[in-house]
Amino acid sequence: AQSVSQHNHHVILSEAASLELGCNYSYGGTVNLFWYVQYPGQHLQLLLKYFSGDPLVKGIKGFEAEFIKSKFSFNLRKPSVQWSDTAEYFCAVNAFGSSASKIIFGSGTRLSIRP
Amino acid sequence: GAVVSQHPSRVICKSGTSVKIECRSLDFQATTMFWYRQFPKKSLMLMATSNEGSKATYEQGVEKDKFLINHASLTLSTLTVTSAHPEDSSFYICSVRQGGVISYEQYFGPGTRLTVT
Numbered sequence: 543a544q545s546v547s548q549h550n551h552h553v554i555l556s557e558a559a560s561l562e563l564g565c566n567y568s569y570g571g572t573v574n575l576f577w578y579v580q581y582p583g584q585h586l587q588l589l590l591k592y593f594s595g596d597p598l599v600k601g602i603k604g605f606e607a608e609f610i611k612s613k614f615s616f617n618l619r620k621p622s623v624q625w626s627d628t629a630e631y632f633c634a635v636n637a638f639g640s641s642a643s644k645i646i647f648g649s650g651t652r653l654s655i656r657p
Numbered sequence: 658g659a660v661v662s663q664h665p666s667r668v669i670c671k672s673g674t675s676v677k678i679e680c681r682s683l684d685f686q687a688t689t690m691f692w693y694r695q696f697p698k699k700s701l702m703l704m705a706t707s708n709e710g711s712k713a714t715y716e717q718g719v720e721k722d723k724f725l726i727n728h729a730s731l732t733l734s735t736l737t738v739t740s741a742h743p744e745d746s747s748f749y750i751c752s753v754r755q756g757g758v759i760s761y762e763q764y765f766g767p768g769t770r771l772t773v774t
Contacts, residue, residue, distance in 0.1 A: 574760055586701075586750070586765040588658065593760045632700065636761075644691070645763055649700040 544569040544637040546648035554654045555623055563618040563651050565607075565633030574636040575616040576645065577607055581629045589631075592616065603627070625657045659685035659753045661766035669772045670741055678736045678769045680751030686731035689754040691763065692724075694747050701750065707734040741773040 547566045555561060567573060577589040590601025597609040607618045616633060633648040660683040670676045680690055688709045693701040705726050706714040713726035723745075725737040738745055748770050752763040 576762075578765075585767040586752075588762060588764070591762060644703060644706060646703070647701045652698075 544573075544635055544646055546633055546635050546646055548631075548633055548648035548651050550651045551649070552652045552654065554656065556656045557625055558622050561618070561620040561623045561627075561653070563631055563633075563653070565616045565618065565648060566614050567616070567633075567635040567637075568614065569635065569637040571637060574645075575607070575609060576634040576636075577601065577605070577616075577618050578632045578634060578647075579629045580632065580650075586632070589618070623653075623655050625655045627653060628655045629653055658762065659683075659687070659755050659764040661751065661753050661764050663749075663751060663766040663769050665769060666767065667770040667772070669774060672742055672773055673740055675737055675739045676741055676771060678738070678749055678751075678771070680734045680736070680753075680766055682732045682753045685753060685755060685764075687734075687753040687755070688731065690728060690734040691752045691754065692726060692734075692736050693750045693752065695750055695768070696747060704736075707751075738771065741771070743773045746771055746773045 545568045549564045575592040578586045579589050580586050589605050590599050592599045592609045600606045605620050609616050630650050632650045634645045636645045662681045664679045690707040692704045695701050704719045707726045707728040709728045715721045728734040748768050750768040752765045754761050
């Protein structure tokens, strides 16, 4: 069965620091990959997605992620974080050919930015 | 992306009663919606896939007789928590599937906070 791992449960950074949040998945076939963000008190929003093509995808608010198939990873990056990036970040995967097409979420990483 | 609403945003009910949560796709006809449960400081757990005009597909471990899902139209899916107990207290979130059969995105509603006393 497909699964998603986010190794960082809580990351604390200062403003302007660079960010990288890890995401690994377990599935040997074709996948779609997503990063979602949940700001305090708000609903989940799609940050970026990878379906096919260029493995480096750019999303909203200056975020990007790189799909490395050999490492089963889809890490999220941002060169310079802002206080407004404080939120919960979820990596998600949709694996094709599995029992049903559904998106499975990782456990989430809480990002706290110090002003 | 699709705009999704949920009603109510929060509800408090007594143990043993039933409560219905509505999920509406406001600008998109959704043949498939998903229901998730989110525990505090935890990830989203997929409960079931709601298909318009047919029975929902439940994930392993989710009681279909307790969590009744009805997707009667392309814009509305409902989740009814029957005979609610305090352990059912949680944040319930629905999403709308938009895109192709293989590659698709999900757009989420704002969630419903259920508290069972």
